[in-house]
Amino acid sequence: MSETPIVVKDPAGSRDNEIRPFAIEGMDVRGRAVRLGTVVDQILKAHDYPEPVAKILGELLTLTAMLGSMLKFNGIVTIQTKSGGPVPMMVADYELKEDGVGRLRGYADINAETMAQYGKNPSFHGLIGSKNGYLALTIDQGEDMDRYQGIVELKGETLSEVARNYFQNSEQTPTEIRLRCDHDPVTNYWRAGGIMVQHLARGETGQERILERNTAEEWNRASVLMHSVKTEELLDPQLTLDQLLYRLYNEDGVRVFDSVALVHACRCSRERLITVISQFSDDDIDHMTVDGKISVHCQFCNSTYDFTPEEAHAAHAAAAEGVPEETSDETSDKN
Numbered sequence: 001m002s003e004t005p006i007v008v009k010d011p012a013g014s015r016d017n018e019i020r021p022f023a024i025e026g027m028d029v030r031g032r033a034v035r036l037g038t039v040v041d042q043i044l045k046a047h048d049y050p051e052p053v054a055k056i057l058g059e060l061l062t063l064t065a066m067l068g069s070m071l072k073f074n075g076i077v078t079i080q081t082k083s084g085g086p087v088p089m090m091v092a093d094y095e096l097k098e099d100g101v102g103r104l105r106g107y108a109d110i111n112a113e114t115m116a117q118y119g120k121n122p123s124f125h126g127l128i129g130s131k132n133g134y135l136a137l138t139i140d141q142g143e144d145m146d147r148y149q150g151i152v153e154l155k156g157e158t159l160s161e162v163a164r165n166y167f168q169n170s171e172q173t174p175t176e177i178r179l180r181c182d183h184d185p186v187t188n189y190w191r192a193g194g195i196m197v198q199h200l201a202r203g204e205t206g207q208e209r210i211l212e213r214n215t216a217e218e219w220n221r222a223s224v225l226m227h228s229v230k231t232e233e234l235l236d237p238q239l240t241l242d243q244l245l246y247r248l249y250n251e252d253g254v255r256v257f258d259s260v261a262l263v264h265a266c267r268c269s270r271e272r273l274i275t276v277i278s279q280f281s282d283d284d285i286d287h288m289t290v291d292g293k294i295s296v297h298c299q300f301c302n303s304t305y306d307f308t309p310e311e312a313h314a315a316h317a318a319a320a321e322g323v324p325e326e327t328s329d330e331t332s333d334k335n
């Protein structure tokens with residue numbers, strides 16, 4: 001057996017962890033292709049999810065990156081599923097910062113008891129979609145800006161179907177999506193990939209309105225070609241997204257736009273968490289103290305932060321006085 005490195009590095013020249021926007025020449029069709037390597041591997045390996053749950057979370061991360069990259073401004077896109085099934089909640093979020101790099105993170109909540117009842121190969125519906133399950137898409141543009149939220153029922157046999165329904169119903173935009181997450185057969189690392197095409201409203205691409213043009217036919221062609229992609233092709237590390245797009249659309253001509261790089265990054269930090277703790281009362285802080293410390297767990301990245309009761313009380317006192325947190329937080333590890 002070959003040795004597995006503890007930290008998975010992207011191979012030199014790797015084109016993983018990118019989102020590639022594209023348009024098909026002469027058609028009112030645009031799309032996104034996404035490929036995740038180390039990013040999805042790190043996120044999924046930080047937890048010990050049952051295989052079927054990990055695969056859906058990998059697809060959710062792919063979908064979130066895809067939709068997040070469609071924003072025209074810096075912000076956070078969150079996609080969350082809720083249901084009464086064995087996976088009561090699953091969430092992924094994507095944040096684009098000024099450096100133009102997309103940050104991705106996510107986790108799943110699992111009810112181990114009900115999970116056991118579903119056997120080895122539970123369906124998507126059984127895990128996620130049952131009992132009034134829904135998927136919510138939230139777009140956050142930061143403080144003082146409107147928050148957008150769209151919701152769709154978790155009806156369908158795959159996450160791709162749910163996402164497709166979301167676009168058809170909420171956005172009235174004809175959309176086809178394929179998502180996939182699985183182990184690399186050679187390295188056993190997690191990989192994920194996805195592709196989507198959308199039919200734009202007439203004229204949105206800046207073209208003249210050509211009323212006679214048969215857009216139904218071109219849309220049909222673009223989606224049939226997209227669905228001809230093999231699941232292995234979505235994940236294959238030897239096949240870049242550009243090669244994949246060329247394979248699918250070379251007869252029509254495909255134009256690719258600047259890609260967005262993706263990294264796995266969590267937004268948790270000691271500073272952020274002590275601010276949360278500072279909002280609790282002194283009594284609450286005492287109740288939260290176990291074995292002389294207050295432990296706060298970040299479900300996204302599975303890290304635990306420990307605070308002393310003194311730190312917590314001092315932060316609370318500072319917050320109550322309205323003193324900026326930084327000046328009181330002398331014990332924090334920043335320097």
Ligand SMILES: [Zn+2]
Pocket residue numbers: 266267268298299300301302303
């Ligand atoms: Zn975290």
